[in-house]
Amino acid sequence: MAASLQRIGIVICRTFPVILQRNIQTQSIKLMRMIVLSQRGDKICGNPCPICRDPNIIVHYKNVNLLQQFISPQTGIVYDPTRTGVCMKQQKLLNKAIETARDCGLLSAQLPHVDYSKEDYSNTHGAVAPTPAPFSLSSGELWYPWYGSIKPDERELARVKRIYKDYLKSDV
Known part of the structure; x- marks a missing residue:
C-alpha cells in the first residue's frame, strides 16, 4: 500500500499526508503545503x-x-x-x-485638546464688519426698479379673488 502511494507522490506522515511534486527542470523535489480545512471551512x-x-x-x-x-x-x-x-x-x-x-462609552476615547483662541472667532477685526444697507433702501427707492411698474390685469385679479373669496379677508 505504501509503495503504491509513493509512486503517485503521497508520503504517509504522522500528522497528515504531504504531497511531493517533482520539478522537472532542476530535478529537485518540492514540498507542497497541503491546505487542511477545519470543520467550519476556514483555512488553517x-x-x-x-x-x-x-x-x-x-x-x-x-x-x-x-x-x-x-x-x-x-x-x-x-x-x-x-x-x-x-x-x-x-x-x-x-x-x-x-x-x-x-x-x-465602554472604552475611553482620548480626544486631542485644542485651545481655541477667541481672536480667531471674534468679529471685532477689520475683515468682519456689519454690512451696510443698500443705497436704494436707505433713499426710499424700490429694491428692484421694475417692481413698482407692475400693474395687475383687472380681469385676472377679479378671477383670482372669486376663486379664493372664502380664504380672503373682507375689505373694511
Missing part, C-alpha cells in the same frame, strides 16, 4: 493568529478586557496587526468592536 495555516487559534475568544464590543489588550494605553490608538500578530479578518472585527465600544 501553520501559524494562526491568537484569536483564530482559540475558539473560545469572541471579539465583542462588551468584552472590554480583550479589546484593551489591542489598544495603546498612552495614545489610545489600536495596535498595528504586525505588532499583535492578528490576521486582517480579526483586525477588522477588532476595529469595529473597539469603535462600537467607544460609541457606547
